[in-house]
Amino acid sequence: MREVIRLNNEWLYNPKFTKEMIINSNTKDFELVNLPHANREIPYNYFDENDYQFISCYKKTFDILELNKGQTMAIRFEGVMTKAEVFVNGQYIGEHLGGYTPFEFNITSFVTADTQNVLTVVVDSRELENIPPFGGQIDYLTYGGIYREVELRIYDPIYIQNAKIETLDVLELKSSALVKLYIMNNSDMNTGVITVTLKDKTKEVTVNLEQGLNIKEVLIEGLEGIRLWDTENPNLYSVGMSVKTDNSSDYIEDRIGFRTCDFRTDGFYLNGEKLQIIGVNRHQSFPYVGYAAPKRSQIKDADIIKNELHMNLVRTSHYPQSIHFLNRCDELGLLVFEEIPGWQHIGDNKWQEVAINNVKEMIERDWNHPSVIIWGVRINESPDNDSFYSKTNKMAKDLDTTRQTGGVRCIPDSNLIEDVYTMNDFDLNNHKEHLRGQQTVTGLDKKVPYLVTEYNGHMFPTKRSDSEDRQIEHVNRHLGVQNAAFADPDISGAIGWCMYDYNTHKDFGSGDRICYHGIMDMFRIPKIAADVYKSQVDPAVEAVLKPVTYWARGERSVGGILPLTILTNCDRVELTYGNQKTFNLTRNGKNYNSLPYPPIVIDETIVPTSEIGEWGMKWEDGLLRGFVGGKMVKEVKLCKDPLPTNIEVILDDKELNSDEKDSTRVVVKVTDQYGQILPYFNEPVTIKLTGPARLLGPSVTTLKGGVLGFWVETKNLIGIISINISCLDLPTQNVNIEVM
Numbered sequence: 001m002r003e004v005i006r007l008n009n010e011w012l013y014n015p016k017f018t019k020e021m022i023i024n025s026n027t028k029d030f031e032l033v034n035l036p037h038a039n040r041e042i043p044y045n046y047f048d049e050n051d052y053q054f055i056s057c058y059k060k061t062f063d064i065l066e067l068n069k070g071q072t073m074a075i076r077f078e079g080v081m082t083k084a085e086v087f088v089n090g091q092y093i094g095e096h097l098g099g100y101t102p103f104e105f106n107i108t109s110f111v112t113a114d115t116q117n118v119l120t121v122v123v124d125s126r127e128l129e130n131i132p133p134f135g136g137q138i139d140y141l142t143y144g145g146i147y148r149e150v151e152l153r154i155y156d157p158i159y160i161q162n163a164k165i166e167t168l169d170v171l172e173l174k175s176s177a178l179v180k181l182y183i184m185n186n187s188d189m190n191t192g193v194i195t196v197t198l199k200d201k202t203k204e205v206t207v208n209l210e211q212g213l214n215i216k217e218v219l220i221e222g223l224e225g226i227r228l229w230d231t232e233n234p235n236l237y238s239v240g241m242s243v244k245t246d247n248s249s250d251y252i253e254d255r256i257g258f259r260t261c262d263f264r265t266d267g268f269y270l271n272g273e274k275l276q277i278i279g280v281n282r283h284q285s286f287p288y289v290g291y292a293a294p295k296r297s298q299i300k301d302a303d304i305i306k307n308e309l310h311m312n313l314v315r316t317s318h319y320p321q322s323i324h325f326l327n328r329c330d331e332l333g334l335l336v337f338e339e340i341p342g343w344q345h346i347g348d349n350k351w352q353e354v355a356i357n358n359v360k361e362m363i364e365r366d367w368n369h370p371s372v373i374i375w376g377v378r379i380n381e382s383p384d385n386d387s388f389y390s391k392t393n394k395m396a397k398d399l400d401t402t403r404q405t406g407g408v409r410c411i412p413d414s415n416l417i418e419d420v421y422t423m424n425d426f427d428l429n430n431h432k433e434h435l436r437g438q439q440t441v442t443g444l445d446k447k448v449p450y451l452v453t454e455y456n457g458h459m460f461p462t463k464r465s466d467s468e469d470r471q472i473e474h475v476n477r478h479l480g481v482q483n484a485a486f487a488d489p490d491i492s493g494a495i496g497w498c499m500y501d502y503n504t505h506k507d508f509g510s511g512d513r514i515c516y517h518g519i520m521d522m523f524r525i526p527k528i529a530a531d532v533y534k535s536q537v538d539p540a541v542e543a544v545l546k547p548v549t550y551w552a553r554g555e556r557s558v559g560g561i562l563p564l565t566i567l568t569n570c571d572r573v574e575l576t577y578g579n580q581k582t583f584n585l586t587r588n589g590k591n592y593n594s595l596p597y598p599p600i601v602i603d604e605t606i607v608p609t610s611e612i613g614e615w616g617m618k619w620e621d622g623l624l625r626g627f628v629g630g631k632m633v634k635e636v637k638l639c640k641d642p643l644p645t646n647i648e649v650i651l652d653d654k655e656l657n658s659d660e661k662d663s664t665r666v667v668v669k670v671t672d673q674y675g676q677i678l679p680y681f682n683e684p685v686t687i688k689l690t691g692p693a694r695l696l697g698p699s700v701t702t703l704k705g706g707v708l709g710f711w712v713e714t715k716n717l718i719g720i721i722s723i724n725i726s727c728l729d730l731p732t733q734n735v736n737i738e739v740m
């Protein structure tokens, strides 16, 4: 039976690699670190992206017991940025190019049971031109280091290298599953028994296993009472797979979902039913630590997209992301558009080979995730290159016939080699036309499956603390594009750019190495535009009532608060100004009417300016009440004279783990008398942390638009993390997190 040893704790790390380190046992200058690890932590903004682009060295010692005859020892890396050269006991094992896909090396003949073994990984985190996404400019940072997990695996002579599980007859009364096992035989020709268990069925087959790789199929039929996987009820089934021979046994488990997914010319269908895609693009970066965020933080991002933003799809722009993130998407019913690394630039043949191999590595890693509904097999926004893209597309088709392919482009009339025309539609035409019709874009004389994969972004970068005027326009653009997508039956849906602001190269962004393109900031704190999406959910799930205003008379150009857009899924809203008149507000059928829950937009014809405080009149509190079916479900109080009143601290988690690196987010808000964020409060905050954890980022910092986020990271010790937060003379706050 295989043994898996997690190898994430106590690595030795040296940011200055020299060749002698490969054989030299002197690790005096090395620092003790845990994985996931960032080769260099960076400031929040204004830094030099060359700072993390260097060659570093990681070492890990491990002991093994004598391997049994024919056993294989392998080392598996989930992701190392950008190029990894692996050595065991000073001997070269192999290298891997590209930072977003896993790789495994057989190290059997290099390890010994007599002494300690030393694994050395030379990590080149420079932007190497021969590896995608590099060679041109890219609008994101790739960071560096062994930023995902590592495992040692000991296999018997015959073991399961990979398994692909395809669901069949999904919408019938009786479904089936075809399990393809990739079995490696490192011994002689042998006879083995394969067993597959799924739900209440177990099937055993006896097979001949030749030396080397064997692909064996087991069909499980007659599965009754299958509950489908969808965005509301993401039912998962676990599949147990084993192989047994006289000298070996192996067992693995994976989870699958029964669902069909199909982009058609008239939209996207999940389990045969039309589903409008409302999605967002996600980078996998975090402030300070870049890509090196552990499992919990990866999971949290998926939770935010599904449960906070109420979206149904994420595009992993522009590369395969953490398996923890994808596993969570399976559990949440969050659809995934996954794509290969790249950004606009296509390199030479060698580069293209790496990209084609990226398709293979991505699909072979992720083909069992029910959440993944499409493979992106083009370099994001690159020009046509039919010979290259025929190969990436063919690779995807050879490996997986169950999913359609797409390839994200921004150039109209580009050649469609894939199944779905996936287009970044930034053509706002001065904001008059939010999305182009598909045939205007494709130039084809027929309709094809069509999906908008990006919009907004650099068309209108907006900071969370930008002025109300800008927030209004930001909101309107998001409303406008989604409304246009809902209105056009030829568009399967639209995926916004992007989930949160991200650090980027000097060639992009606002000059401070941040692209402020998110509907949330880098701490995942929502901008008002996030409520465009939130408010599209059924109010039974969450009642949303968000006025697009800071509630101040002199903030907007010209002044006042009209017209006022209220992002809400309530049927009706009451607005009370001071203790004067209450206005009854409903949708007038004019604004963004194709959306499930159009906003309520009020202007002077509904609420006369004279009744809501003209320039020069006394300014009063506002009270909004949202009703669904006659029942009040949400109330928002807006303060006429907001003052910093409370520090509110929100913990994503109250318990963390000590066995491996774990991290969680802490959000600090300074709120007014009614609990609202103060959008222009940027005062200093001091964070004092004691206990078994490390604060990521500075301990003396400032609020950014009234809010601040930070992460704390565990370090293999149990106990209580105590965090004290102070800001000016506001009552300080203390919170605890327990490390188990």
Ligand code: GAL
Binding pocket: 139, 317, 380, 381, 410, 424, 454, 456, 457, 458, 459, 497, 517
């Ligand atoms: C697109 C690109 C994204 C991002 C975005 C900004 O062209 O695909 O990666 O740069 O623009 O709006």
